[in-house]
Amino acid sequence: MPAMTLLDVCSKFDSDARCRELLERLRWPEGVRCDCGDLGIARLSHKLFQCRKCRSQFTVTAGTIFHDSHLPLIKWFAAVYLICESRKGMSANQLKRMLGVSYKTAWYLCHRIRAAMQEVNPEPMGGIVEVDETYIGGKKANMHKWKRDQIEGRGSVGKEIVIGLRQRNGTLRFFHVRDIESGTLAKYIKENISAGDVEVIMTDDHASYPKAIEGEPLLGDYRGKHQTVQHTAGEYVRGMVHSNTVENSFSLLKRGIMGTWHKISAKHLSRYLDEMTFRFNRREDADIFEQTLQFMVTADPLTYENLTRAA
């Protein structure tokens, strides 16, 4: 199946009814089902269903990311397409211009699409896995003021730490973390890397890694499977031993933050990280557009109040 173009999306999903047909197929592949579990459903209108058993009325968007939205579905679909197909992401300002909506609508729209871009029960990583950390916000003193302002946004603190795990020839994951103490690193390693399937974990020579990977509290699960490249001694690659793959992913993330999102607050950073890895891990999938809609139509609503609540 060749990848869809924006024109394909706009001509294929040119009405509310046609958007709903796709969402219904993605939400209920085995036929329309009520929340009570019943499949005996009457269609009252092109959007409204009624359960014959419990009598409740519902639509395909009820209780999902689309919940309570007044934005036409054809605009939602165009936004999903644009966000899926932009390697570095898309800013709310750009979406505002492209869709002809207010900034607030575009901002909320981006966040809701992003909120659905979360892996559900991801497979443990194996083979060769690189683990590394990066600082978002960088060294303040080395930056231009405009860049500092762009990255930090209003009211957010200086540097945020992101750890990245990347299986070579496999998936990428980013996590916004409080610190890189060995206990924190150990938690993410245990949650994401299969002790049985991993051949080697490659890191730089930061002092936390040996303790995290080979010491307590993982109690030797990964012992003998850790190799480091001595960055502090100026070494970057020693044969197979390097963390360049995950570092390349960090530069994509940073280009996304600098070039596209402009203002990003610490509070929302983990959602941006989810968006970036979701898209990156599906970059070869021709059906990324439908996959994203499927996540959206099966994810819980994200209310504006929840989104804007202080962290």
Ligand SMILES: [Zn+2]
């Ligand atoms: Zn029912």
